[in-house]
Amino acid sequence: MSKLIPSFKLVLLSVATCFAFSGKAQQTGSNPAPIATGTFVDNFNQPATLDGTLVFKLKPEFQAQASSDGVAVPALNDMLRRMGVTRITQKFPHASAPHAEQPGAVDLRLIYQIWLDKAAPLAKVQQALLSTGTLTYVEPLYYRAPLSQPNDPLADSTLATGQYHLKNIRAYQAWNLTQGDSTVLIGITDTGFRLSHQDLAGQWQRNYQDPPDGIDNDNDGFVDNYRGWDFADRDNNPAANGMTQPLHGVHTAGAAAGRVGNGLGIAGVGYNCRFLPLKIYPSTNTGSFAGYEAIVYAADHGCKVINMSWGSAGGRSQFEQDAITYAAINHDVVLVASAGNTNAELDFYPASYDHVLSVGWTGADDVRASRATYSRRIDLVAPGDNIYTTWGDTDSDYIRATGSSFSAPLVSGAAALVRARFPQFTAAQVIAQLRATTDNIYNLPGNTPYAGKLGTGRLNVFRAVQGDNQHAMRITQRVFTPSKTIYQLNDTIRLAVEVQNLLQPVQNLTLTVTSLSPYLTVQRGTFTAGAVATLSRASNASAPFCLKVAAAAPVNTSVTIRYRLSDPSTGYEQDQYTTLLINPEYVVLNAGNLALTLTHRGSLGVDGLGSTKGEGVRYQGGASLIYEGGIMVGAGTTRVSSRLRNDRNGIDTDFFTQAQTTMNRQTLRADQEACGLLQDSLPSATRNRTVGVQIRQRGYSWAQAPHRDYVVLEYVIKNVTADTLKPLYAGLFADWDLGDYIRNAVAWDSVRNLSYAYNVNSQNAYIGLQWLRGGTPISYAIDVNAPTGLVRLSDGFSRAEKMTTLANGTRQRTTGLTNGTDIAQVVGAKLPWLAPSDSVVVALAVVAAPTLAQLQAAASAAQVRYSPQQALNTRSALAAGAWQLYPNPTTGQIRVEVPASFGSRQLEVLxxxxxxxxxxxxxxxxxxxxxxxxxxxxxxxxIHGATGSLTRRVLLTH
Known part of the structure; x- marks a missing residue:
């Protein structure tokens, strides 16, 4: 889903969220410093994006047209030129191709990065590029920050506790069984390094195939990458930076791979395993975050483990997942990530991506740290409080650092030991071994509230390297049918899963699915897989699980599905989880060719500009055609209510939900019907800015021709003020983006009261808004980028501009007809007055088609179908025992139907x-x-009958 370019304020909040540091940082060495404490910020905004740049992935069928020189796809290249792209590069030109024997592998050669003007509207460019039909996705690049900032250590070389974490995780016993291997390489992706530190100097991997001589001797695309690489500044110097937590990388490297046995300082868990220094945060103002580029490099350059002590909440990215999958599946790498430093249950990336070992943190007492993130996506926990590690101001200093940044490298070091001990293990098996051998800490009182949300327990390195007799099954694939981001009330869901046995064989595997929420019931939930050999798979695709969403779940409910895997013959039992969102703040009317999202607060497409709540407006399954849309209501000359952008680069949030919009279980007028209730604030509460109306919104969608190319939206508007609203305006605003959005136009069809948009270059897609009923029609075509004029949206959409679009009838009906422009439109109705407590109906249609003739035909069909008389004549048979009165509201004529057994005698209207x-x-x-x-x-x-009376309200409008 498209996202807004974040404001500067949002960038600051997002960064502050991730620079999380708790407690004291303590140092020993020659440079004592005062104690300092840091602050955790609980802020769950989307992570900041990098301005002026996007990444996209070609569809696989265009692989032959992908090269390091560009993309040889005419339609895409033409759109890139139109969007003003200044530069394009293949993101990973040296990435290896996937192999057929690697299920789930990805082809990173299909990914490109583009640069645009920093002021370019990225969400609009995304939609334009997707409209070419050549891309799998288009996404912004996120900034993911390091997770703690220990910057003022305490000089204290007399502390007796030492590296307590080595005792907790039983590293000393593990080292009696294996001391790792220098060929097992840990990629440390972080802020930078002090490679001369006495506990790091002999531990980092040198690339002897490319010595520093100004030549790319190994032909890998990186010149003189002898000591790792700086991806943020694009050079061969991975030294600690001076901008973003400069010594953070020194700390994580020491925890994972600090030199052991040199009689100095600390010991890294990985013992003899070495690390590859990969700097991902810039030292200059021209550099930028490059964590995922470093992951790909680490995979291509032989790392068996990659540590990621950074991230942020939210902002899931398929580009980021592709980079993770490439390392894990294509190159069999164990990826380890910090689960976060926020006292909340949330998804945290990259830790929450597939194929990543997500590591939470505990204190010395094995109890979850008070500021540690917890969730069912966490795989295990490790000590993260006062971890004694390398500091980095000098070559001989040390620090006590706190946060999940320092629990993750302990696990990375352990993963390296497992890889050295069991070289036959795949990356997935290493992760399974680490999960299967943890110590249970849920019996500790402080951990009881977090049952199932601290992974399988606390890291035990000794058990992990002790033997290969563990059992571990893992769900490798989940297929939900129908496939949705969020499920609606009463949805029936089929769930097919695939499980893989990663370690020792099992004899009688059973998988049982349970819902942990009363709002999702399991109707069929058991799968008996039987015997499953090591690395073999089993699937219930032939008989999927069956789930049912309740009819009355609260809005935006998160439900958890538990998968219990068990084998009584071996005593194996393990739980895994999936989370679904049900009953969102919107419905999708999609009975026909047009799929339209209608939200609880009157927005179209998504719930306000920049929101991810909604599925857009799509025709025949294509890309969303809308950037922003929704209902506007105006009264008098200045009062306007909407949930649209304003002139402060924000969103007006005038409408709130009184009754959520839901799909009707029994439809009366269409194949799909939705209904909801919204209201704005009384003018007296907003200094006369809002109108004071209650709106019952209804949506109608049909499956059969000639009605499948439109959706009817009906608004019953009630005056809830004590004064007459005179005049009253109601209209739909839509900012459409059809292909090359700067080449769009708006035209007016006065016969059908239809304002439609199209692309002047392609003219193969049309969409528009049509007035059907209520008052007299209004239509206003907007040139978004107009340098002057009464309405220009490039600097926002003020209330005065909104009123202008509503109050000018049909005088401004066209724009962009010759050369095209970035367009928007308003279509609605003007009503002379609305008395207190009175109601009026305004009905409009959203119409789409591939040609103008088909659009006009659909609009004509909408006019006929919505007429009151036609509605009377298109009723389905009356259900036994029910009675009906329709249409309601009505302009005068109604029909009443009752069961024949009622024995009717007389009808009265009161x-x-x-x-x-x-x-x-x-x-x-x-x-x-x-x-x-x-x-x-x-x-x-x-109605009076032989067996009693029937009553029903009806709204009469004119």
Missing amino acids: SPLGQVVKQQAFLGSTSEVNLQGLPAGMYIVR
Whole structure:
């Protein structure tokens, strides 16, 4: 989903979130310093993005057109030129090709990075590039920060506790069985290094094939990468930087691979295993974060383990996952990452990616640290409090550092020992061995509240290297059908899983699925796999699990599915988990060709500009065509309510939900129907900025031609103020992006009251807004980048500009017709007045088609289908025992249907005060009633029969 370019304030908040440091940092050596404490910031914003740059991945069928010189795909190259791309490079030109015998491997040669003007609207460029149909994804590049900042150590060489963590994790006993191997290389991706430190000098890997002589002797694309590489500044000097936690990399390197047996300082867990210094944070203002580039390099250059003591919450990226998968699957690397330093349950990246060993942290007492992240995505924990390691101000100083940054390298060192002890193990088997051999710490009182959220337990290196007789199954694939980001109420879900046995054989494996939430029930949840040999797989694809979402789950509910793997014959039992989101703050109307997201607060596509809540507006499964959209209501000359961008580079949040928008289980007028209730604030509470209306929004979608190319949106607007709203305006705003978004145009079809958008170059996709009912139509076409004029969105969308689009009838109906531009439009209705407590109906259609003729045909069909008389004549048969009154609201004519067994005698229409204002005989089971001539408002229809009376309210509008 597209995201906004973050503001400077957001960048600062995101960085602050990740620079998390707790407690005291203590130093021994010749440079004592005062005690300092740091602060953890609980902030879960999306991570900051790098301005002016995107990455994209070609679809596999274009692999032959991918090269280090560029992309030989005309449609894509044309769009890149139109978007003003100043530079394009193949992201990983030296990446190896995937092999057929590597299930799940990725081809990084398909990934490219592009540079644009820093002010370019990245979300719009993303949509434009996706519209070419040649790309798997287009994404921003995120900044992932290091996870602690110990910057003021305490000089104290007399502390008796020493490296307590080596005792906790039983490293001393492990070293009696294996002391690692210098050929097992740990890639340390971090801020930089002091390679001359006495406990690091003999531990880093030199590249003797490319000595520093100004020549790329080994032809790997990196000149003189003799001592690792600086990916952030793009040079061969991985020394500690002076900008971002400069010594952080020195600390993590010492914890993982500090030299053992030299009679000096500390001992790294990896003992004889060496590390490759990979600097990923810049030392200059022109550099940029490059963690994932370093991961690919480490995989290509022989690392068997990669340590990542950095990250941030949220912002999952397929590009980042691809880099992880390339290392783990294509090159069989163990990837270890810090799980985070935030006292919350959340997903943290890269730790939460597939194929990553996620490491949480504990104190010396094995109890979860008070500021440690916890979740079911964590694999295990390790000590992270006061870890004694190399400092880096001099060649002989040390520090006590705190945070998950320092629990992860302990596990990386352990992983290296396992690889040395069991060279036959794959990376997945190493991870399984480490998980299977932890010590159970859930029996400690401080850990009881976090059951299942600290992984399998605390790292035990001795058990990990002691023997290869463990059992470990791992779910390697989950396929949910239908495939959705979020599931709606009453959805039925089929779940097929594949499990792989990573260690010793099992004889009678059973997989049982359980929902840990009352809002998701398991209707079929057992799979008997039987005997599964080492590295073999089993799947229930032929008989998937069956799950059902409840009918009344709260909005945005997160539900956890537990997979229990057990084998009674060996005593093996293990739990794994998946989290699903159900009942989102939106519905998707997609019975026909057009899939439209309608949110609880009246937005179209997504829930406000920059939100990830929503699935866009798509035609026939293509890329989303909308950048921003939603309902606007105006009154008088200045009052406007919306959930759209404003003139402060933010979002107006005038509408709030009174009743969430949900799909109707029994439809009356269409194949899909949705209904919800929203309201804005009273003008008296907003200094007369808002309108004061309650809106019942309904959406209708049809599956059959000629109605499958549009969605009808109906708004019943009620005046909740004490004053008459005069005049009242209601309209839909849509910022469409069709292909090359700067070549779009808007035209007006007065016959169909249809304002439609298209691309002046391609003209192979049309989408528009159509007035159907309520007041008189309004239509306003907007040139987003207009240098002057009454409305220009390049600097925001003020309330005055919103009112201009609503109050100018159909005078501004076109824009961009000759050369195209970046466009938006407003289509709606003007109503002369709306009295207090009165309601009015405004109905519009969103229409899409591949040609103008088809668009016009769909719009004509919408006019006919929505007409009240047509609605009366297209009812389905009455269900037994039910009765119906429709359409409701109505402009005058209604039909009433009751069961024949009711024995109807008379029908009455009553005013809100109970006065009978109309009556007529009712014989049989069906009758039509004409309410024309009565004032607009709410009435009660009452039917007397042989067995009792039936009553129902009906809203009459004019």
